[in-house]
Amino acid sequence: MPEGHTIHALAGRLNRAFAQEQVRASSPQGRFAGGAQILDRRVLVEAGAWGKNLFVEFDGDVWLHVHLGLIGVFPVVPLPVDLRGLDPSELPTSGAVRLRIAGHGHVADLRGPMTCALVAPGEIAALTGRLGPDPLRPDADPDLGWAKVSRSARPVAELLMDQAVVAGVGNVYRCEVLFRHRVDPMRPGKEIRRSTWRAIWDDLVRLLPLGVIYHQILTMDDQIEAAEAEIAAGEALRHTADLTGERLGDHFERRFFLYKRTGEPCLVCGSKVRAKPLAGRTLYWCGRCQRRR
DNA sequence: GTAATATGCATAG
DNA sequence: TATGCCTATTACC
Numbered sequence A: 001m002p003e004g005h006t007i008h009a010l011a012g013r014l015n016r017a018f019a020q021e022q023v024r025a026s027s028p029q030g031r032f033a034g035g036a037q038i039l040d041r042r043v044l045v046e047a048g049a050w051g052k053n054l055f056v057e058f059d060g061d062v063w064l065h066v067h068l069g070l071i072g073v074f075p076v077v078p079l080p081v082d083l084r085g086l087d088p089s090e091l092p093t094s095g096a097v098r099l100r101i102a103g104h105g106h107v108a109d110l111r112g113p114m115t116c117a118l119v120a121p122g123e124i125a126a127l128t129g130r131l132g133p134d135p136l137r138p139d140a141d142p143d144l145g146w147a148k149v150s151r152s153a154r155p156v157a158e159l160l161m162d163q164a165v166v167a168g169v170g171n172v173y174r175c176e177v178l179f180r181h182r183v184d185p186m187r188p189g190k191e192i193r194r195s196t197w198r199a200i201w202d203d204l205v206r207l208l209p210l211g212v213i214y215h216q217i218l219t220m221d222d223q224i225e226a227a228e229a230e231i232a233a234g235e236a237l238r239h240t241a242d243l244t245g246e247r248l249g250d251h252f253e254r255r256f257f258l259y260k261r262t263g264e265p266c267l268v269c270g271s272k273v274r275a276k277p278l279a280g281r282t283l284y285w286c287g288r289c290q291r292r293r
Numbered sequence B: 001g002t003a004a005t006a007t008g009c010a011t012a013g
Numbered sequence C: 001t002a003t004g005c006c007t008a009t010t011a012c013c
Helices: A003-020 A033-039 A121-129 A142-150 A171-180 A193-213 A221-232 A238-240
Strands: A024-026 A042-051 A051-060 A062-067 A076-078 A099-102 A106-110 A117-120 A273-278 A281-286
Touching: A003 A042, A003 A051, A003 A076, A003 A106, A003 A193, A024 A033, A033 A062, A033 A099, A033 A117, A051 A121, A062 A121, A062 A238, A076 A273, A117 A121, A142 A193, A171 A281
Parallel strands: none
Antiparallel strands: A024 A099, A042 A051, A051 A062, A062 A117, A076 A106, A099 A106, A273 A281
16 A cells, blocks of 8 residues: 555666566556557666656656556566566456556556556656655755645645645655654644754655665654664665565564554553544544644 | 455546 | 545454
8 A cells, every 4th residue: 555655666666677678568457458559569768756656757758657546556576487478468367457567577567546647758747746845756855845834724634645745645654753743633734833844854754765665664763773773784675676566574563653553552651542534534643642732 | 255444536526 | 525446454244
């Protein structure tokens, strides 16, 4: 289930599997037959991500835009040796595959995406222009997000989910990062201090790359430190080098401060974790730790 | 087994 | 505010 880190990791896997290689494209399900036909036998130049949007450049200035939405998946898996060299249409398919990309050694099947479309180069800029800064992109400018936050009466928990304010944050990161900074989720953006916003941003810049490397959202301090120590020791490479979409089992125990812990005790103060819908998703927060001050 | 839920968001009403 | 997407996991018989 994708927040920004998932899509950046996916772009990396696609690049390791297919970059600069001529690929076969097809739409076993049929709903992207026309687009797949245009992509077929082109060189996949490079895949990149901005927030939760995946952009894949093919030669001839053809771009693919994919958004997984809530339920989309796009696993990139090694092709069994005995299946290599087969026409992609001869590969076994199960379920509804909107787009299949096959190279010499890998195949990637896209299922259940919200968006899968070809776009002209100029439209890419139009799409990214509507997105806020992405903490995973080196060129990201947090002040662009601050400009919107500081002028808005909307709750900060809603603003964090708005892809025009920050691109790539989803429900887990928004809940957890607000807790990490003890910010009341309902506090209007205009009442947030600039230093608080900057601290949240810097935290996202620290946390999201860990999500990319481990394919797992880490927000607990002990796990963050353990991950950073592994990375510093060069022991995390095997996670990134692994370019398949197979579930390897979580590297770290799956636990959060708040996420999906409704009614359980806050890990800091012991009061019950609360939950309610906000911006279309379930917001989790601690009414005591995150009380307005 | 069957149903509910979800790390998202566009579009219809 | 409600629905669709139509997968994968988890919750609940």
